[in-house]
Structure formats: structure tokens, C-alpha cells
Amino acid sequence: YQVRLKEAANSKELNMLITSVNHLASSLETLEKLRKQLTEDVAHELRTPITILQSHIEAIIEGVWEPNTEWMQSCYDETIRIGKLVDDLEQLARIESSNLNLNKKEYLLKDLIQKTVTGFEGELFNQNRSINVLGPEVSVRADYDRLQQVLINLISNAVKYSKEKGNIIIEVFEAENNVGFHVKDDGIGIPEEELPFIFERFYRADKSRNRLTGGTGIGLTIVKSIIEAHGGRILLKSKLHEGSVFTVILPKN
Ligand code: ADP
Numbered sequence: 001y002q003v004r005l006k007e008a009a010n011s012k013e014l015n016m017l018i019t020s021v022n023h024l025a026s027s028l029e030t031l032e033k034l035r036k037q038l039t040e041d042v043a044h045e046l047r048t049p050i051t052i053l054q055s056h057i058e059a060i061i062e063g064v065w066e067p068n069t070e071w072m073q074s075c076y077d078e079t080i081r082i083g084k085l086v087d088d089l090e091q092l093a094r095i096e097s098s099n100l101n102l103n104k105k106e107y108l109l110k111d112l113i114q115k116t117v118t119g120f121e122g123e124l125f126n127q128n129r130s131i132n133v134l135g136p137e138v139s140v141r142a143d144y145d146r147l148q149q150v151l152i153n154l155i156s157n158a159v160k161y162s163k164e165k166g167n168i169i170i171e172v173f174e175a176e177n178n179v180g181f182h183v184k185d186d187g188i189g190i191p192e193e194e195l196p197f198i199f200e201r202f203y204r205a206d207k208s209r210n211r212l213t214g215g216t217g218i219g220l221t222i223v224k225s226i227i228e229a230h231g232g233r234i235l236l237k238s239k240l241h242e243g244s245v246f247t248v249i250l251p252k253n
Helices: 002-009 012-061 069-096 109-126 144-160 192-197 207-213 219-229
Strands: 104-108 131-134 139-143 168-174 178-185 233-239 243-251
Touching (some): 012 069, 104 109, 109 131, 109 139, 109 144, 109 168, 109 178, 139 144, 144 178, 144 219, 144 243, 192 233, 219 243
Parallel strands (some): 131 168
Antiparallel strands (some): 178 243, 233 243
8 A cells, every 4th residue: 555655646646636635625615615604694684584573572562562553564574574585595405406306398488488477467567567578489498387486586576676667578589509588677777796796695786675675685596596407597687777687598408
């Protein structure tokens, strides 16, 4: 063994071995940092609604405030927020676990889009807004439920972040090796300096405004994971106060 080691010491093999061990160590270090970051982020996200709930309930117990409907509604909203965070985290964990089993089948992309859009039509109708689906009839080979999850997240963001004005357009396209769609809104847009972070877990542009919209900052992370699991990509173009375009590109097969 010693002789072998001696021989190896003079050889390229040992250097290669050392490089791989170092590489492995630094990957483990990065993973550990990510895990710690996630724990910190989750704790941070839970702290705000819990603090609000505690102070409301304390005030009621101590008789400082009479419980009225407004207070109860505010408590209820915070429990909804915690529930949504837990749901999103559960989804994210499932999606990010290496064994995301995609159940791929072939179907018309526009059928899926149309079906998903129907779920939003009532809300948009009440706000005097519309959502249009454009582009060719192309088929896609993808997991129907997961891709619907992508659409729901992108459309609900387009609705959420353009409340007062504007319509939403979903446009299907086909290229030589890809199919995909754009989700366009003419809403509040995203500042250029924030664009690189928008797909990160828990990231929310302009945090105070987003608290009112009740987002958790996990939706786009889930979207990106699903698209990448399909071997696809998601692109984003956005201009503050003008609107955003999210483009999903999927391989044809
Ligand atoms: P959230 O639950 O906060 O909506 P997402 O991960 O879906 O989380 O989005 C992350 C952030 O990206 C949002 O908080 C918002 O600041 C920004 N964002 C996403 N979609 C849009 C959009 N269509 N227009 C403007 N900003 C958007």
C-alpha cells in the first residue's frame, strides 16, 4: 500500500484525487450554507405573522382591545399567510428533491393555457380586465399538472402585480427545437437591479408593497425548478412601471 502511495504521489493521479476531494469539500460547504440560509429565511418569514398574531391576541386577553371583526380578520389573514408559506415550502421541498417524477405526456399547449386561464376569468372580470391567449396550436410533451402549476404562478403574479390597470396576454410560440409561451402584463414591473434575484427563494421586490399582496417569494423558485426539470428555461424582461414578460421555453421532446 505504501509503495502504491509512493508511486501515486509522483503521479498525476494523486493530484487528481486531491482536486476531487477539494471540489467535493467545497460543494458540501456550499450545500451547508444554502441549508443554513433556508432555515434562517423560513424563521424570518414565520416571525412576522406570528408576532402580529401574538400581539393581537395578547391585547385581547389583557382587555386592552375588544375583539372586533377587523381584528379577527387581521388574525385570520395572518393564519392564512402562515398556511400559504407552509404549503409553498412543502411544494418547494417536493420539487427540489432529486426525484421529481415528471409524468410527461403530449397535449396541446393552448388547451392547458385556456383551461388554466378560465380559473382567473371571474376575478379579472370583476376588475374589468381581460386575459387573452394568442399564438399557434402547438403540442408539448410535459407534465400537465406541473406545467399548470407554472402557469398558475405566472398568471397570478401578472394579476397581483398589476392591480389597477391592464390586461394580460399569454402568447404561445414555436421554434425549431422548442415550444413555449410568454406571459405579459403591463403592471408595476421590476426594477432592473432586482431582476437577477427575482427567482431566488423568498425574494420579493419592494418588500413593503408585497406584504400587502400576501406573497411568500417562493412561487418563481418553484416555477424555475419545474421548467428546469423539463430541460427548459425561463427568461424575464421587465421595466419598472411598464410591465413584465416571463418567457417559458421547453424542448420539443
Ligand atoms: P410572491 O409570492 O412574492 O409573488 P414570487 O416568487 O412569485 O413570490 O415572485 C417574487 C417577486 O417577484 C414578487 O414578490 C414580486 O416582487 C416580483 N414579481 C413576480 N412577478 C411579477 C410581475 N408579473 N410583475 C412585477 N413583479 C413581479
